[in-house]
Amino acid sequence: MTTGSTAAYEIVDFDDAIHRYDPVLGLEVHVELNTNSKMFCGCSTEFGAPPNTQTCPVCLGLPGSMPVANAKAIESAIRIGLALNCDIADWCRFARKNYFYPDMPKNYQISQYDEPIAFDGWIDVDVDGETFRVEIERAHMEEDTGKSTHVGGSTGRIHGADYSLLDYNRCGVPLIEIVTRPIEGAGAKAPQVAKAYVGAIRDLMKALAVSDARMERGNVRCDANVSLRASADVPFGTRTETKNVNSLRSVEGAVRHEIMRQAGVLDGGGVITQETRHWHEDTQSTTAGRPKETAEDYRYFPEPDLVPVAPSREWVEELRASLPEPPAQRLQRLAGEWGFSEREFGDVVAADAVDVVDETVRAGCAPQAARKWWMSELARRANEAGVALADVGVTPAQVAAVQALVDEGVINDKLARQVFDGLLAGEGEPAQVVESRGLVLVSDDGALSAAVDAAIAANPDVADRIRAGKLQAAGALIGAVMKDMKGQADAARVRELVIEKLT
Numbered sequence: 001m002t003t004g005s006t007a008a009y010e011i012v013d014f015d016d017a018i019h020r021y022d023p024v025l026g027l028e029v030h031v032e033l034n035t036n037s038k039m040f041c042g043c044s045t046e047f048g049a050p051p052n053t054q055t056c057p058v059c060l061g062l063p064g065s066m067p068v069a070n071a072k073a074i075e076s077a078i079r080i081g082l083a084l085n086c087d088i089a090d091w092c093r094f095a096r097k098n099y100f101y102p103d104m105p106k107n108y109q110i111s112q113y114d115e116p117i118a119f120d121g122w123i124d125v126d127v128d129g130e131t132f133r134v135e136i137e138r139a140h141m142e143e144d145t146g147k148s149t150h151v152g153g154s155t156g157r158i159h160g161a162d163y164s165l166l167d168y169n170r171c172g173v174p175l176i177e178i179v180t181r182p183i184e185g186a187g188a189k190a191p192q193v194a195k196a197y198v199g200a201i202r203d204l205m206k207a208l209a210v211s212d213a214r215m216e217r218g219n220v221r222c223d224a225n226v227s228l229r230a231s232a233d234v235p236f237g238t239r240t241e242t243k244n245v246n247s248l249r250s251v252e253g254a255v256r257h258e259i260m261r262q263a264g265v266l267d268g269g270g271v272i273t274q275e276t277r278h279w280h281e282d283t284q285s286t287t288a289g290r291p292k293e294t295a296e297d298y299r300y301f302p303e304p305d306l307v308p309v310a311p312s313r314e315w316v317e318e319l320r321a322s323l324p325e326p327p328a329q330r331l332q333r334l335a336g337e338w339g340f341s342e343r344e345f346g347d348v349v350a351a352d353a354v355d356v357v358d359e360t361v362r363a364g365c366a367p368q369a370a371r372k373w374w375m376s377e378l379a380r381r382a383n384e385a386g387v388a389l390a391d392v393g394v395t396p397a398q399v400a401a402v403q404a405l406v407d408e409g410v411i412n413d414k415l416a417r418q419v420f421d422g423l424l425a426g427e428g429e430p431a432q433v434v435e436s437r438g439l440v441l442v443s444d445d446g447a448l449s450a451a452v453d454a455a456i457a458a459n460p461d462v463a464d465r466i467r468a469g470k471l472q473a474a475g476a477l478i479g480a481v482m483k484d485m486k487g488q489a490d491a492a493r494v495r496e497l498v499i500e501k502l503t
């Protein structure tokens, strides 16, 4: 057995693993900042441009080109540090991290090493209603690498590929790497703590508006370090680092699987190799990557082409004063303001619908109505289209406008669904869709009265039952009228007419 590969060892049941071993976590989260230009040059950071159209001599590492640090990125780094309760360095430098990889044409990455811009912080995360404090070792600035696409293999990895394509557009995009201290004491909740922590970081980045913070686009990526030891009072075991996990569910899954896998290796008398690992969504398991470099391998040294970063205390305090409401506090406030049941609120949070519901409410919609549309009708459509709620194609302002039409009695919920169809088909704003599709609710007594008479004539037995005092039977007649009028009748008025005519 040369590596910690899973092949020769049994995977241990999670509860058994936790019974015998104490897991320790270390989470490194990379956040891609949303600055307009790159970290050390003026190239655009716009997502989705054709390959290699956003490059220049600096980010391509051509000889003689000189980097200049992006002030906005430094500001974002400080704000992130402050929001994570870190100290901000008076003076710090960039460092060269030397290694070769085709997606990094300079042959070194400009990063920070022993002088990070922010250090010694913490963040509280919520796991099943319990608060867990995660200590932050540091948050440092660095640049992203390019993107390699390995073509021809079945896995998308370099092994088995026919050739590889390189896109340097992402080269030099500003990143902040946030590194925790070893997280101890999570026990069986370690996978949930990891998930909650990465979720909390993502939410914080959104609140700070320093990143698009979309995990599916790789704006927030997590390297999850996991080790096991026999008990909490012995030194840490050897860790593995599962790289680039980019969804909250995967973070939880990767930690969980590493605990079960490492327990199997240790139970079988094996040793854990310090290595990187890859997470596989399909099998919910990790496989070995490369043996882990040590800091010495990178030959770190201070970056000679950049001046040190020395933020004035006044600037730092100005940035501190401008921090937004912390996400956890905001949730608590919204829960109070909206008055949802705990279950309803929990569902909104779980569906990642807090922002859209909040914006809808701020556009004038009642909280329950906003919740109803986003959690049912729009969630279904987003799900069908395989997109996030925020990308479903209907804006919070439009949802508020649709609900306003319902409140005014112009349309009912059923017609509102057709308005959403129209909005998604690009037929304009809600009022225009109502107009062009002729969706206005009929509450005109003349038309309704005729339809009610027809329904009574067609359902004499039902009419008799209502005459005999069985008012519950009215539903069948109302249904018949609604069907007749293609859902465009005012149901409350129809009910009144039915009862007026038969009692």
Ligand code: ADP
Binding pocket: 024, 025, 026, 027, 028, 137, 179, 180, 181, 182, 183, 225, 226, 227, 236, 237, 238, 239, 292
């Ligand atoms: P690397 O350069 O190897 O990525 P970092 O210091 O950037 O190292 O990150 C390592 C992460 O793993 C940190 O979050 C650290 O707290 C954590 N860590 C260190 N030792 C262990 C261990 N034995 N088990 C689990 N996590 C660990």
Ligand code: MG
Binding pocket: 028
């Ligand atoms: Mg690291």
Ligand code: ZN
Binding pocket: 038, 041, 042, 043, 054, 055, 056, 057, 058, 059, 060, 172
């Ligand atoms: Zn450039």
